[in-house]
Amino acid sequence: MSSSLFTPLTIGSVTFPHRLFLSPMCQYQAKEGYVTSWHHVHLGARAQGRAALVMVEACSVLPEGRLSLYDVGIWEDGQGKALSSLVALLKSLGAQTGIQLAHGGRKASCHRPWEGGEHLSLKEGGWPLLAPSAVAFSNAFPVPAEMDSGEMERVLESFVKGAIRAREAGFDVLELHLAHGYLLHEFLSPLSNHRTDQWGGSLEGRLGYPMEVVRRVREVWPEDRPLFVRISATDWAEGGWTPDDSVVLSRRLFAAGVDLVDASSGGLVPHAVIPVAPMYQVPLAEKIRTETGGSVGAVGLITRPEEAESIVATGMADVVFIGRAMLRNPYWPLEAAQALGAPLLPPDSYLRGWPAPKR
Numbered sequence: 001m002s003s004s005l006f007t008p009l010t011i012g013s014v015t016f017p018h019r020l021f022l023s024p025m026c027q028y029q030a031k032e033g034y035v036t037s038w039h040h041v042h043l044g045a046r047a048q049g050r051a052a053l054v055m056v057e058a059c060s061v062l063p064e065g066r067l068s069l070y071d072v073g074i075w076e077d078g079q080g081k082a083l084s085s086l087v088a089l090l091k092s093l094g095a096q097t098g099i100q101l102a103h104g105g106r107k108a109s110c111h112r113p114w115e116g117g118e119h120l121s122l123k124e125g126g127w128p129l130l131a132p133s134a135v136a137f138s139n140a141f142p143v144p145a146e147m148d149s150g151e152m153e154r155v156l157e158s159f160v161k162g163a164i165r166a167r168e169a170g171f172d173v174l175e176l177h178l179a180h181g182y183l184l185h186e187f188l189s190p191l192s193n194h195r196t197d198q199w200g201g202s203l204e205g206r207l208g209y210p211m212e213v214v215r216r217v218r219e220v221w222p223e224d225r226p227l228f229v230r231i232s233a234t235d236w237a238e239g240g241w242t243p244d245d246s247v248v249l250s251r252r253l254f255a256a257g258v259d260l261v262d263a264s265s266g267g268l269v270p271h272a273v274i275p276v277a278p279m280y281q282v283p284l285a286e287k288i289r290t291e292t293g294g295s296v297g298a299v300g301l302i303t304r305p306e307e308a309e310s311i312v313a314t315g316m317a318d319v320v321f322i323g324r325a326m327l328r329n330p331y332w333p334l335e336a337a338q339a340l341g342a343p344l345l346p347p348d349s350y351l352r353g354w355p356a357p358k359r
Contacts, residue, residue: 004313005305005320006342009052011259011295013224014172016096016319018344019312020333021053022046023299023323024100024175024230026071028112033060033073034082040089045330047093050344051322052333054095056086058102058177059166061158064127065103065183068112068120074101075158080165087170093347098173100230101162101217103155105183106131106144106192107267130155132187132209133194138270152199155183156213163217167225174221175228176214178249180267184210185232188249189241189268203245211252218257228297229253230262233284236272243284247291254294262297262321263288279307286316297321305336 006018022043029038039056047054059074060066066073073079083099090097109126111118119141120126129144130151136143147155159176166174178184186192187209193200199209214229221227233246250261263285266274274280281300289296298317301324302308308320326332337344338355346354 003309003337003340003342005309005311006337006340006344009319011226014096014226016052018052018333018337018342019319020051020308020336021098021297021319021321022051022055022326023321024055024057024098025323025327026057026067028068028070030070030072033063033066033071033075033079035072035079035086039072040086043086044089044093046326047090047095048347048350049326049330050333050337050346051095051326053098053173054090055098055100055173055175055321056083056171058100058182059083059162061101061103061162062155064130065105065108065155065158067104067108068110069125070112074099074162074165077165080169083166083171084169091170096172097170098175098228099166099169099171100175100177101159101166102177103158103183105129105181105186106135106137106141107181131183132192132199135192135194137181146195152209156209156216159213160216160220163221167221171225173226173228174217175230175262176217177230178210179230179232179262179264181232181269182267184213185241185268188245189235191235191237191240191269203248207249207252211256214253214256214258223257226259227257228260228262229258230264232265232267233263233281233288234265235268236266236274237269240268240272243287246284247288250288250292250294250296254292258294260295260297260318261288261292262299263317264299276301278303279311282311282316285311289315289317295319299323305339308336309340
């Protein structure tokens with residue numbers, strides 16, 4: 001039995017042994033923005049489980065961009081150096097390494113999910129929110145301050161500096177977070193961007209700032225190392241960002257040197273009606289891939305090896321990002337390979353506990 005999912009993929013100078021990537025997922029275990037032993041154990045286990053790409057969670061480019069007090073950061077040099085030791089561990093286990101850069105915008109400053117996830121007030125150690133426009137995420141969040149040109153340049157430079165630190169830490173892949181209702185997604189959607197200057201209004205205006213971030217980051221990220229961008233391909237809300245908008249954006253991203261669009265969805269508004277079901281976001285990835293010809297990743301409630309195989313085998317996407325399923329089982333890629341008859345093996349120390357691939 002041959003498997004499309006378990007075929008190599010080369011992007012630039014990086015070769016992935018197969019097409020199953022670990023999706024970036026916040027752990028809320030950092031201290032002052034620094035990774036801890038939790039991240040080494042958590043991500044190390046996924047590398048042992050043979051994810052082709054181990055992607056570190058969203059790392060905030062500024063302290064006020066954090067979603068919580070416990071987010072990983074990359075706004076200072078020491079954080080980059082701490083990440084370099086994590087990169088070394090993951091590489092020693094045979095994984096390609098990735099990092100996602102983000103700013104939470106109007107959804108920043110919250111308690112951790114298992115602590116309720118509500119907004120973290122100034123009295124509780126939180127911080128003021130910034131956004132493209134003075135429009136709150138919900139009634140439970142404060143109204144953010146509308147960013148002026150100086151703040152926009154500061155945030156842009158923080159993405160550039162974060163990319164430089166990620167480069168120096170040795171990451172193979174860099175991903176920019178333009179999804180899930182965070183700052184750069186907020187600029188894209190007409191539901192959150194009410195600006196009347198050059199950065200708002202028409203689709204062209206709303207694309208402007210996120211595309212400038214992408215261009216400036218591409219200038220400092222090595223040409224031969226892949227640059228990914230995660231987008232929310234639809235807001236799932238009337239009057240919001242649409243799949244057709246995502247095709248326009250993706251064409252711009254590919255033209256600007258982005259190597260792969262990671263197609264997720266939603267997160268911008270709390271009233272979105274999302275048809276959650278197995279593989280529900282895959283058609284969004286397929287649309288972008290079909291209409292742009294660029295490389296695309298699929299993500300979202302992909303839980304069975306046969307589902308992941310069908311996505312790649314039928315050309316709906318080039319790679320599959322696995323999130324929650326790999327939280328439950330760090331050896332999901334190995335077990336998927338076993339189910340599909342692919343010759344993927346665990347680290348040598350685990351071989352005696354692993355059955356031979358099915359034929």
